Structures are given as structure tokens and as C-alpha cells.
Amino acid sequence: MIRIGVLISGSGSNLQSIIEAVNAGSIVGEIVQVISNDEAAYGLTRAAGYGISTKVVKHGDYSDRHGFDQELVRVLKESQVDLVVLAGFMRVLGADFLAAFPDRVINIHPALLPSFPGTHGQDQAFVYGVKLAGCTVHFVDEKVDHGPIIIQAVVPVLSDDSRDRLAARILRCEHKIFPHALALYCAGKLQIEDRKVKISGVDESVLENQFLISCPDLV
Numbered sequence: 001m002i003r004i005g006v007l008i009s010g011s012g013s014n015l016q017s018i019i020e021a022v023n024a025g026s027i028v029g030e031i032v033q034v035i036s037n038d039e040a041a042y043g044l045t046r047a048a049g050y051g052i053s054t055k056v057v058k059h060g061d062y063s064d065r066h067g068f069d070q071e072l073v074r075v076l077k078e079s080q081v082d083l084v085v086l087a088g089f090m091r092v093l094g095a096d097f098l099a100a101f102p103d104r105v106i107n108i109h110p111a112l113l114p115s116f117p118g119t120h121g122q123d124q125a126f127v128y129g130v131k132l133a134g135c136t137v138h139f140v141d142e143k144v145d146h147g148p149i150i151i152q153a154v155v156p157v158l159s160d161d162s163r164d165r166l167a168a169r170i171l172r173c174e175h176k177i178f179p180h181a182l183a184l185y186c187a188g189k190l191q192i193e194d195r196k197v198k199i200s201g202v203d204e205s206v207l208e209n210q211f212l213i214s215c216p217d218l219v
């Protein structure tokens with residue numbers, strides 16, 4: 001059974017979707033530790049409500065990123081974590097952290113990478129005026145929001161959308177693709193080749209002729 005550590009900074013709605021998938025048996029793994037860099041993160045309350053061990057590691061308590069990363073690694077290793085999941089974790093992890101968990105850190109980003117990396121990806125997409133927004137689950141490498149992509153989902157932008165309405169629809173989509181990507185990982189179905197993630201044992205024929213067009217007249 002894969003031992004999962006989840007890093008959060010905020011509400012933890014993605015964490016909740018992962019907990020539910022674990023409890024439903026669709027992710028064959030166990031969440032053994034939740035860590036937040038912010039003691040006020042509501043995700044800590046969610047985790048504790050399910051009896052999951054929680055810990056606060058405040059980045060402000062460390063003089064540099066290295067010290068912060070080292071403490072995160074220490075806590076995760078103490079819990080014998082195999083896979084680190086970034087579920088709305090708003091700090092950048094350094095090379096030392098990633099070296100401790102090679103190809104074993106997975107992140108969710110609220111935009112279609114490589115477009116709109118960084119913070120508030122869904123807002124960036126809205127302001128830019130894209131017709132198709134979305135979200136991305138990817139392995140983490142040393143560049144921000146850059147590593148091999150596991151799953152993406154497209155969310156059309158509607159003409160009367162507000163930032164909040166679009167962000168809410170993207171978030172609902174995150175709650176679908178994130179647990180699914182983790183289920184695939186835990187089932188040993190993901191393989192990285194030349195930065196491309198191959199998913200074994202899935203029938204892609206359904207996707208072969210699928211297009212998502214942003215103009216309703218054409219659909």
C-alpha cells in the first residue's frame with residue numbers, strides 16, 4: 001500500500017476529494033500525514049476530522065528554503081511516506097526536497113500548463129480571455145509548474161463568467177482528475193518516458209476523435 005503525505009496551504013477541498021477516493025477504495029493507498037505551512041488552513045480541520053495525522057511546518061520559522069524543505073522531508077520520512085501530494089500547497093519546493101522523493105511528488109494546478117503557471121492560474125486564464133481553461137495534474141520537477149503531465153481537463157469559459165464562477169467550475173474538475181491521477185499512480189500505471197507520462201491499461205480509443213470547441217454553434 002502506497003503511503004501518501006499531503007501538503008496543503010488552504011481550504012483543502014482537493015485533500016477532501018483525495019480522502020474520499022481513498023475511503024471509497026478507488027485510490028489504493030493510505031494518507032498517513034497532512035502538513036500545512038499555514039496553521040489556519042481549513043484542510044487541517046478536514047484531515048483531523050478523518051483521524052489523519054496533521055502537522056504545521058511554517059515556512060516563516062526557517063531562515064531559508066533549505067531549512068523549511070529539510071523539516072518537511074524529516075516529517076514525511078518519519079511517517080515513511082512514499083508519495084508526496086501537493087494539494088493547494090503554495091510554496092515552491094527546492095532540489096533537496098525533490099531529491100528525497102524522486103518522481104514521487106505530484107501537484108495540481110488550476111490551468112492548462114504550460115499556460116499560466118504560478119499563482120492564481122485560473123485568474124490569469126480568465127483575464128487573458130482564453131475560451132478553454134482547465135486544470136493539470138503533473139509530476140513536480142525543479143521548475144515551477146513544469147514537470148511531466150499526467151492528466152489535464154478542459155473547462156470552457158462562458159461569456160458571462162466571473163472569475164469566481166470559472167474558478168469554481170475548474171475546482172470541481174480538479175476534484176475529479178486529481179484523485180484519478182493518484183489512483184493511477186498507486187495502481188502502478190504511470191510511467192515517465194522522455195517527460196511524457198504513459199498510462200498503461202487504459203483504452204484511449206474514446207479520445208481519438210474527441211475535440212472540445214468553445215463555440216456552441218459548432219458543437
Ligand code: GAR
Nearest residue numbers: 010011012013014015088108109110
Ligand atoms: C486549487 O485550485 C489548486 O489547484 C491551487 O490551489 C487551490 C487549492 O484549493 N493550487 C495552486 O494554485 C498551486 N500552484 P483547495 O485548498 O481547496 O484544494
